[in-house]
Amino acid sequence: MISRPEILDKLFQVLRSLPSVGPKMSERIAFYLLNSSEEQIKDFLGTVQKAYENVRPCSICGYWDDRSPCRICQDSSRDKTLLCVVETPQDLVAMSRIRNFEGYYHVLGGALSPLDGIGPQDLRIIPLMKRLETGEFKEIVLALNPDTEGETTVHYLIKQIQALYEKLKAENPEKSLEIKMTRLAQGLPAGGELEYMDEITLMRAFNGRRSLEPLES
Numbered sequence: 001m002i003s004r005p006e007i008l009d010k011l012f013q014v015l016r017s018l019p020s021v022g023p024k025m026s027e028r029i030a031f032y033l034l035n036s037s038e039e040q041i042k043d044f045l046g047t048v049q050k051a052y053e054n055v056r057p058c059s060i061c062g063y064w065d066d067r068s069p070c071r072i073c074q075d076s077s078r079d080k081t082l083l084c085v086v087e088t089p090q091d092l093v094a095m096s097r098i099r100n101f102e103g104y105y106h107v108l109g110g111a112l113s114p115l116d117g118i119g120p121q122d123l124r125i126i127p128l129m130k131r132l133e134t135g136e137f138k139e140i141v142l143a144l145n146p147d148t149e150g151e152t153t154v155h156y157l158i159k160q161i162q163a164l165y166e167k168l169k170a171e172n173p174e175k176s177l178e179i180k181m182t183r184l185a186q187g188l189p190a191g192g193e194l195e196y197m198d199e200i201t202l203m204r205a206f207n208g209r210r211s212l213e214p215l216e217s
Contacts (some may be wrong), residue, residue: 007017008030010206011030012026012027012030013026015029017032018164018205020073034113051209054066056068057107058070058072058073060073060127060131061073061092061104061105061106061107062106062107062108062109062124062127063089063092063105063107064089072104072186073104076210077133078102078103078104078208079102079103079104080104080137081103081136081137081138081139082101082102082103082104082137082138082139082141083103083104083105083106083131083132083139083140083141084101084103084105084106084141084143085106085108085111085128085140085141085142085143085144085157086105086106086108086143086144086194087098087105087107087108087111087144087145087150087153087194088105088107088110088195089107090194090195091107091193091194092105092107092145093147093195094194094196094197095143095194095202095206096204097199097202097203098177098199098202098203098206099203100203100206100207101206102107102177102213103139106131107124108123108124108125108128108144108153109122109123109124110122110123111123111144111145111147111150111152111153112149112152112153112156113149113152113195114152120156123153125157125160128157129161129164132161132165132179133162133164133168135172135175135177137166137179138178138179138180138183139179139180139182140161140179140180140181140182141182141183141184141206141209142154142157142158142181142182142183142212143183143184143194143206144183145193145194146184147193152206154183154212156183158212161179163183165177165178165179180211181211182209182210182211182212183209183212184202184205184206184208185210
């Protein structure tokens, strides 16, 4: 193996820590950056730093924006009765490619995974329940990844949402409080991730979403 500067090895290592970047890709990116002009590098680094300093999760939905509430939550033209729950901001971006979805979103920040030590307290489930306490949403689309963690999270959320609406009905018997819970159709491949789905697959899955039956206590 040829010898090379320690700082170059460090650059490869840093780049390999990025998602989906392997050894070969890290080298390609590193040499691309080194071949860039000083102006390009300054613009690149300045943009990354500015984004890091200014972009934060929305206090309501959890999506990333430079304002809070974010632009999505501030959009009064959206359907106030429809809420789509996703795992990550990347999944929200994927779902936003469905042009006929005009509701709001909620980012959980991941999925339940007992083996990895990720429990309900590690996700944005409490903020979700607080949003549902208003009783304004009539349909909750649980657009979670069709894998083991996603299924576990859906099962947990169904129970929590059911319990919440039973409580709301008991406290407000004069109000008509009904909630419809749906999932994306099973056109999505098992073990797949929404972030990497194409627009047609997502649209078909969304249009074919199915109702979720109440769970037995």
